[in-house]
Amino acid sequence: MIRVIFISAVIVNLSCLAQCYKILTVFPMAAPSHYILGEAIARGLAEAGHDVTMVSPFEMKNPPKNGKFRDILLTGFIEEHKNHTVMNLFQMEHMNMITHNLALNFLGSTSTRKTLDHPNLQKLINSGEKFDAVIIEQFLNEGLKPLAEHFNAHLILFSTIGPNIWVDGFVGNPSPPSYIPDWTVAYPIPMNLYQRAWNLIIKTVSYANLHLLFYPDQKRIAEEFLPKGLNFNNALYNVSLVLCNSHESTNQAVPMVPNMVQIGGFHIKTPKKLPQEFQDFMDSAKEGVVYFSLGSNIVPSMMGEEKKTAILKAFGKLKQKVLWKWNEDTIHGKPDNVKLAKWFPQQDLLAHPNMKLFVTHGGLLSTLETIYHGIPVLSLPVFADQRMNAARAQEAGYGLFMPFSEITEQRLDEALKKLLNDPKYRENAERRSSYFRDRPIKPMDLATYWVEYVIRHKGAEHLRIAGTKLPWYQYYSVDSIALILLVLISPYFLLKFVLSLRKKTTKSKKE
Ligand SMILES: *[C@@H]1O[C@H](CO)[C@@H](O)[C@H](O)[C@H]1NC(C)=O
Numbered sequence: 014m015i016r017v018i019f020i021s022a023v024i025v026n027l028s029c030l031a032q033c034y035k036i037l038t039v040f041p042m043a044a045p046s047h048y049i050l051g052e053a054i055a056r057g058l059a060e061a062g063h064d065v066t067m068v069s070p071f072e073m074k075n076p077p078k079n080g081k082f083r084d085i086l087l088t089g090f091i092e093e094h095k096n097h098t099v100m101n102l103f104q105m106e107h108m109n110m111i112t113h114n115l116a117l118n119f120l121g122s123t124s125t126r127k128t129l130d131h132p133n134l135q136k137l138i139n140s141g142e143k144f145d146a147v148i149i150e151q152f153l154n155e156g157l158k159p160l161a162e163h164f165n166a167h168l169i170l171f172s173t174i175g176p177n178i179w180v181d182g183f184v185g186n187p188s189p190p191s192y193i194p195d196w197t198v199a200y201p202i203p204m205n206l207y208q209r210a211w212n213l214i215i216k217t218v219s220y221a222n223l224h225l226l227f228y229p230d231q232k233r234i235a236e237e238f239l240p241k242g243l244n245f246n247n248a249l250y251n252v253s254l255v256l257c258n259s260h261e262s263t264n265q266a267v268p269m270v271p272n273m274v275q276i277g278g279f280h281i282k283t284p285k286k287l288p289q290e291f292q293d294f295m296d297s298a299k300e301g302v303v304y305f306s307l308g309s310n311i312v313p314s315m316m317g318e319e320k321k322t323a324i325l326k327a328f329g330k331l332k333q334k335v336l337w338k339w340n341e342d343t344i345h346g347k348p349d350n351v352k353l354a355k356w357f358p359q360q361d362l363l364a365h366p367n368m369k370l371f372v373t374h375g376g377l378l379s380t381l382e383t384i385y386h387g388i389p390v391l392s393l394p395v396f397a398d399q400r401m402n403a404a405r406a407q408e409a410g411y412g413l414f415m416p417f418s419e420i421t422e423q424r425l426d427e428a429l430k431k432l433l434n435d436p437k438y439r440e441n442a443e444r445r446s447s448y449f450r451d452r453p454i455k456p457m458d459l460a461t462y463w464v465e466y467v468i469r470h471k472g473a474e475h476l477r478i479a480g481t482k483l484p485w486y487q488y489y490s491v492d493s494i495a496l497i498l499l500v501l502i503s504p505y506f507l508l509k510f511v512l513s514l515r516k517k518t519t520k521s522k523k524e
């Protein structure tokens with residue numbers, strides 16, 4: 014008996030020796046939408062049997078039973094973030110390109126500094142502990158990347174909005190401005206000449222900002238808070254894998270180098286039963302339900318009286334029932350068909366057969382979830398990548414796009430009528446949903462596979478494209494073109510020279 018226990022213990026341990034890796038995930042943003050993604054990655058890896066440590070402001074509820082899991086809490090971040098979101102995010106809709114870049118620099122600088130300076134992370138840094146892989150959320154925090162080298166680990170990036178200018182350069186992923194709009198704009202695909210020109214300017218300004226202002230600042234922060242001897246510049250480009258939270262069912266189809274993997278939708282859970290209150294509401298809605306949420310960062314009551322009245326009036330005219338995520342207990346003049354709550358089980362509501370339409374800010378998580386369930390959207394984007402997601406939804410024919418500042422009662426009436434009465438929106442959403450679900454392997458299993466692959470193959474250098482090692486003038490063939498031009502034009506000058514010599518000699522003969 015004892016022997017059996019001993020042998021099975023050895024087997025369990027052996028299987029762990031072969032497959033169980035120590036993984037550190039770093040998701041320092043205090044916004045719930047970022048944590049939802051980090052939590053899903055950490056949980057998924059732990060459930061696959063790995064020993065996962067997660068650095069984040071949030072404590073995991075019901076930590077996974079398989080594998081090992083440990084939280085390293087960035088205490089105080091949530092309280093501070095709450096203070097910041099009191100800032101009116103609706104005002105960000107009209108920020109110009111320069112202010113936007115500088116605002117992001119400031120956000121990245123303060124958050125990286127705070128993260129590296131946090132006593133709980135410093136304790137881990139000084140503990141002498143090692144990891145096999147470090148997964149960092151790619152979000153304005155290059156200063157954290159030398160952590161991988163410090164922990165003797167392979168660096169894996171998690172890109173919250175898929176391939177974009179923040180991450181492409183580190184793995185040499187091509188992103189031509191001629192057909193890939195920057196993530197901050199809502200340009201259609203294909204773009205016209207004017208849009209392509211602006212897109213080129215926007216991408217160039219962002220690129221210059223990153224290389225001239227942002228990375229040097231992050232380097233200083235890393236040098237201030239991390240142990241000496243770590244090489245910041247090497248860390249940036251020593252990326253083994255990029256996990257992209259995107260998918261062609263919702264995002265534009267773009268090129269991806271071999272060490273980029275799309276896992277968009279990995280955070281989506283199989284639907285659970287709704288709380289009774291919502292179950293009854295949904296079941297009794299014979300004409301269907303419209304669900305309105307501006308996500309977890311925007312404080313809806315800051316939208317201003319005018320917009321609020323327009324939305325209330327438009328909703329009041331619907332024969333459908335409406336669920337509205339609202340941060341206060343009530344709204345003056347609330348119509349009877351509208352139910353307010355501060356929180357909704359969003360994924361489970363979208364799964365209900367009576368759900369007809371999602372009126373959304375167009376955040377990427379909401380977009381992925383609505384497509385998973387095949388529900389059309391009315392996108393009212395405010396900032397960040399929301400405009401881009403809204404433009405893609407309209408193009409794909411499963412949504413309409415109305416910038417938040419352009420909302421009027423009449424425009425809302427028209428959009429709601431179209432979306433609720435024309436079956437093509439639902440059909441397109443369902444078609445997109447079938448693209449979304451038709452994959453050879455579940456997205457979280459794919460993520461686990463690639464993380465293990467990179468560790469098994471010691472950083473998987475064979476996947477990296479050589480382009481990351483070239484300076485820009487070699488990458489864009491500027492030096493080759495210069496050489497070719499030289500070769501092409503040199504005969505002309507040579508000939509001219511020879512002719513001028515002959516002229517001189519004939520002249521001198523005549524004399
Ligand atoms: C939040 O803001 C209040 C009032 O401005 C301030 O007293 C408090 O220290 C802030 N909390 C954090 C964690 O920054």
Ligand SMILES: *[C@@H]1O[C@H](CO)[C@@H](O)[C@H](O)[C@H]1NC(C)=O
Binds near residue numbers: 166168
């Ligand atoms: C790059 O990372 C690998 C681990 O993935 C490490 O072994 C190697 O030394 C690093 N290279 C540089 C130049 O920092």
